[in-house]
Amino acid sequence: MxxxxxxxxxxxxxxxxxxxxxxxxxxxxxxxxxxxxxxxxxxxxxxxxxxxxxxxxxxxxxxxxxxxxxxxxxxxxxxxxxxxxxxxxxxxxxxxxxxxxxxxxxxxxxxxxxxxxxxxxxxxxxxxxxxxxxxxxxxxxxxxxxxxxxxxxxxxxxxxxxxxxxxxxxxxxxxxxxxxxxxxxxxxxxxxxxxxxxxxxxxxxxxxxxxxxxxxxxxxxxxxxxxxxxxxxxxxGREVVLRVEKPPAKAGSPALEVRGLRVRSADRHERVKGVDLTVRRGEILGIAGIDGNGQFELADAIAGLLRAEEGQIVLDGRDITHLSPAERTQLGIAYVPQDRQLDGLILAFDLADNVILRDFRRPPFSRRGILNRRAAEAYAKRLIEAFDVRPPDFRRKASELSGGNQQKVILAREVSRDPLVLIAAQPTRGLDVGAIEGVHRQLVRLRNEGKAVLLISLELDEILSLSDRIAVMHDGEIVGVLDGAEATREQLGLMMTGQRAKEGTV
Amino acid sequence: MKALQSILLPVAASLVAIVIGAILVAALGYNPVSVYGSLVSGAFGSLGNLGNTITASLPLIIIGLGIALSFQSGLFNIGADGQYWIGATAAVWVGYHFTSLPGWLHMVLCLLAGMLAGAIWAGIVPGLTKAFVGAHEVITTMMMSYIAILFARYLIEGGPMQQKGYIPQSPLIASNTQFPYFTQGFQQAQLSPISMIIAAIAVLAAWFLLYKTTLGFSLRSVGLNARAAKYAGIRVKLYIVLALALSGLFAGLAGAVQMLGVDHQLLDGFSSNYGYTAIVVALLARNNPLGVIISGLFFGALTTGGQNMQIASNVPASLTNVLEGLIIFFVGCERIIPQVIGWYRRRRSARAQTPAS
CATH class of the missing domain: 3.40.50.300 (P-loop containing nucleotide triphosphate hydrolases)
Structure with a gap:
């Protein structure tokens, strides 16, 4: 031709x-x-x-x-x-x-x-x-x-x-x-x-x-x-592990419980309409759903960025419904937000400032309101090395990094805080194969260490390959919760359009 | 490289403005060299002139710090002029009351009153309405600025602060609150070492606050990305109020320093325009507190030099306003300069390529 x-x-x-x-x-x-x-x-x-x-x-x-x-x-x-x-x-x-x-x-x-x-x-x-x-x-x-x-x-x-x-x-x-x-x-x-x-x-x-x-x-x-x-x-340019290897889940006690939660988005629309959800220690709970069905508002509400109109959010037995985002962070909620450039990073700040974004008010990064730049730099250096951020230079502005490396910085910051619950919203959006592999490995590692992971993704394959349990969200409600090993694409696809699961919880 | 560029660009913008100003002067039939010569000698030519320049630049520097701070917090405090006058008014009022206090304490009280007044003026109405109902600070600070100036005018034109008699002016502040002037060198310049020290402290404080404290970190975060700041657990609304209040605090301080150091009383007029020129000062300094010193002195020099220029070469002093406008223009579109360079390079490389291909 x-x-x-x-x-x-x-x-x-x-x-x-x-x-x-x-x-x-x-x-x-x-x-x-x-x-x-x-x-x-x-x-x-x-x-x-x-x-x-x-x-x-x-x-x-x-x-x-x-x-x-x-x-x-x-x-x-x-x-x-x-x-x-x-x-x-x-x-x-x-x-x-x-x-x-x-x-x-x-x-x-x-x-x-x-x-x-x-x-x-x-x-x-x-x-x-x-x-x-x-x-x-x-x-x-x-x-x-x-x-x-x-x-x-x-x-x-x-x-x-x-x-x-x-x-x-x-x-x-x-x-x-x-x-x-x-x-x-x-x-x-x-x-x-x-x-x-x-x-x-x-x-x-x-x-x-x-x-x-x-x-x-x-x-x-x-x-x-x-x-x-x-x-x-x-x-x-090398052998890539496409399948996520993970040992069977050893789900423990509930780390995060959401009861009857109702949330309005910034534009005053009710996006979450009465959600009940439990994430246990040592499991990845995936939330599947078509974009715009309330899953990201749910994540924002758990992190404290949106107000709960009704219902309760319980972290490790403690009611956190009315706590500020900073207090929730302190108590062990880590959050990888959906939009890393808009929410997760301050692009004009360098990496040292970005890795302390959640913790700059606490020692060693500050004492009595005075920042300790050296502590931030040392911490940034450590995270950059541990998560292989490139280029490995904490003086770089976040805007100068590729999407994959920006995500690594956010993940490094959130994971290294030793959280109880990690909410990961679209953690691999726009990333390439090598970077996705790294993010998935981190999520599984946290789970294996006994942390609770709430994974929200629009990619069914990601949900299917990582989740121990899968909750499907449609129009602000949980349509059903499936076992991660047994769920199929077809089943999820149907539920994502609002059809209830034939068996299982409702 | 980048740090160098951030200094070079404002300098280049100023130079371009000066060159265009020269062309303008020549077109009006004057000799640009002698006109600029008289401007420079008027600003720096003698110790007295230098003193005048510093005196003129101090309020610009102090207000400019506050404006830089608000810019870094993502807010445009356009009403610093009113905050300056309300600070001045408060300082004068305190200055002619409480006369039994020891001088130094009375001075401190005057300065605090000025700062507080400025902070409240910018923080309460513009700050709270911005944070809680989203009223745009450009409108509110501007409106509050008119209110401040009209209020101050009322106070001395028949209001409770008018001095006995018919002249609209306030009583003089207690003589022991008036900053002592330099006794040598700068005698004519109404320049006090205390004013200079206060300005220096203000610069250092603004710099330290912005870059070395959690407060500054929070303010800059809110300014650069309010959503990420909220995500980071920063109470965005609180910091919006704080940013405007701090900005007003600096303007109020400038008013107080000016009253204690130069004017000693409220006089009718209220047309210093310091609050507006200081916006340009902050912009030219790219909102860097240390840069504010240089750009503040530059604009102070334009003011004093411009007066001398008018006397020496008959060019209207308003030419300095033209210069100021040109500088604002070129600082505002400083992106043009790298673009022109890029365009030139492309053209040259295109020319180099054409015969080859």
């Missing part, structure tokens, strides 16, 4: 960093080509170069056999490259049709709305991207917003579609729909470049995979015949 896009020995060097250092890639017509690599492997840089956002240091890009030099995304778009970024570039206040045509509106001086709607409708029928052109983008789900982005690309006559981490923000259902869209495109002959660090998705959707590591393309292989293990090893 004729190559659509070729990248030959591409290099993109930044001062001190070789983000791309010898990238070779051939995308054929009508194939779904996955680019797989850990965070920081150079996938995004490569895409930016292809899309004209960055100029390459050396090397060549050929489109349909012709060498191209893009000075800006506009050149790339004109040449037929369509890109859907991980973070959408949409205007929420405008309608779908307005967003799609934005920058290339039909009509002369006057904007021809009717024609815009008409064109968008045609496109959405042709590519089977069902969407209402008149809907306001701000009202759409993330999955539908992504369709708008894809439509935008085709409106600009894209001949190659690049999807940058397209499933990062999608629910499992939305991911499935996206995959159907990709299959339709493929059947139409449009090549799709699918950038991801999720092995199972790459295996499911792609025809060929190019693996990147440390700025270089390691290998391109046919997806048929590849296994998660081979891909993971290629990505990381």
């Amino acid at each position: 004729e190559p659509v896009l070729e990248v030959v020995d591409l290099k993109k060097w930044f001062p001190g960093v070789k983000a791309n250092d010898g990238v070779n890639l051939t995308v054929r017509a009508g194939e779904v080509h996955a680019i797989l690599g850990e965070n920081g492997a150079g996938k995004s840089t490569l895409m930016k170069v292809i899309y004209g956002l960055l100029e390459p240091t050396a090397g060549e890009i050929r489109l349909f056999g012709q060498p191209v030099h893009f000075r800006s995304p506009r050149d790339a778009i004109l040449a037929g490259i369509g890109m859907v970024h991980q973070h959408f570039m949409l205007i929420p206040a405008l309608t779908v049709a307005e967003n799609v045509v934005l920058g290339d509106e039909p009509g002369g001086v006057r904007f021809d709305r009717r024609q815009a709607v008409q064109r968008v409708r045609e496109l959405s029928e042709r590519y089977r991207l069902a969407i209402d052109p008149n809907a306001k983008v701000g009202d759409l789900t993330v999955g539908l917003q992504q369709r708008v982005e894809i439509l935008k690309a085709f409106y600009r006559k894209a001949r190659v579609l690049i999807l940058d981490e397209p499933t990062a923000l999608l629910t499992p259902q939305e991911t499935r729909e996206l995959f159907n869209i990709i299959r339709t495109l493929k059947a139409e002959g449009t090549p799709v470049i699918f950038i991801s660090h999720k092995l199972d998705e790459v295996l499911e959707i792609s025809d060929r995979v190019t693996v990147m590591r440390a700025g270089k393309t390691v290998e391109t292989i046919d997806t048929k015949g590849a296994t998660p293990q081979t891909l993971a090893n290629l990505m990381v």
Whole structure:
């Protein structure tokens, strides 16, 4: 088959960093080509170069056999490259049709709305991207917003579609729909470049995979015949343990009990509607659920960040319902929040300040209100070493670290406080295989040491592989609690939509 | 590298403003060299001028510290002028009462009164409304600033603090509360070693508070990321109130120091604008208490130098206001400078590449 896009020995060097250092890639017509690599492997840089956002240091890009030099995304778009970024570039206040045509509106001086709607409708029928052109983008789900982005690309006559981490923000259902869209495109002959660090998705959707590591393309292989293990090893460059090894649970006395808890979120909506839950020492209790069903508000309420409207939270026999977040921290609740950059870290602080964020009011980090910087530095040095944070320099600002290393810092801080209960909300979101392995190992280690772990995740595989018991949450309620070893994806999937478990607790 | 950059950028912004000012002066038909010469000599040319510059910069420095502190806490205290005047008023009131007290104690009492008044003025209404109902501090501090100035004016225009007679002014504070001036060198400058020491202590205190105490850690956390601060167990609302109160405390202190050191009584006018210039002082110092000294002196020099410039070269002193505006502009868009450098580099590398490819 004729190559659509070729990248030959591409290099993109930044001062001190070789983000791309010898990238070779051939995308054929009508194939779904996955680019797989850990965070920081150079996938995004490569895409930016292809899309004209960055100029390459050396090397060549050929489109349909012709060498191209893009000075800006506009050149790339004109040449037929369509890109859907991980973070959408949409205007929420405008309608779908307005967003799609934005920058290339039909009509002369006057904007021809009717024609815009008409064109968008045609496109959405042709590519089977069902969407209402008149809907306001701000009202759409993330999955539908992504369709708008894809439509935008085709409106600009894209001949190659690049999807940058397209499933990062999608629910499992939305991911499935996206995959159907990709299959339709493929059947139409449009090549799709699918950038991801999720092995199972790459295996499911792609025809060929190019693996990147440390700025270089390691290998391109046919997806048929590849296994998660081979891909993971290629990505990381060593044998990776994909399955979490854990001894049978030795669940002890209840560490955390939640009774009849009702919580309103910051926008005053009731999100948790009467939850009863017990987490025992030495077990991982997983909470499965589709995003937005109250699981993160539950976590915030236990940590004390949201007020309990009703009900009781009991830690180790002690009622903590009305204690402040600081007091709960003190009593042994550790919390890895869902959004590490928004809640878990102060990005402009360096690592030494971030590791003492929860404890700066106590010795040795301060005495009588005076900070002891040296103690913070010594502590940071220890944690950085123990958790292999890179770069190993406590003077670095948190913002200068990769997502995986930011998460390591949070985990190090929370776990090292020797907590009684660890609440981990989406602890591996956006992390790569190697980093996920590390986080999972920490959670299991805590459990084996007899701590209680409350794991909240949107990734069913993570819940299934780690949890000793699984509580499924839907619309602010616990639909049922299953045994972790016996639960199946199908069962959980059904319960996540609100159907009660046939047997078991209600 | 980064520390160097954080110093170089404000300096570069000031230089660019000065250069543009020079072009402006030339366009108006004056010789920019002699105009700037008169400005510099007016600010630093003699011991007396230097003294005047320091005198003019002390209130800017002290208020600037408070504003830097509020900025670091994520709050924009735009009403420092009112907090300054309410502090001044409180200090003067205490200053002409309690005259039986020993001088040093009376001085301390005046300073404390000024600080307390400023802190209450910024902390109670703007602080509490910001923390509990989300009223924006830019609006509330501004409103409270007008109230403070109008209140002070009422007090001396027919109000209880008016001195007997028809002139709208308060009585003089007790003579033993007036800071003694330097007896040598700075005689003309109304400059007292006590004012300078207080300003120095204020700088050190602000620096220590921000970077060495748990209070400062909490304030900066709230300023940088209120959500993470809450997660860390910091009582965000409390620290919002504290940040504004502390900011007002510094402004109030500045008012008290100015009354005890320079004015000795409340006079009609209330148009010093120290509270507004101090915003620029804090910005130029990038909210660093130590940097506030330098930027405060810089703006003090602009004030005193500007007066001399008007006398010596007939250029209106308001040119210094233009300079001030230009500096604000360039400090505000200092991101432009690295961008221009980047653009230039890209262009050059693009030119170098074109013949090759």
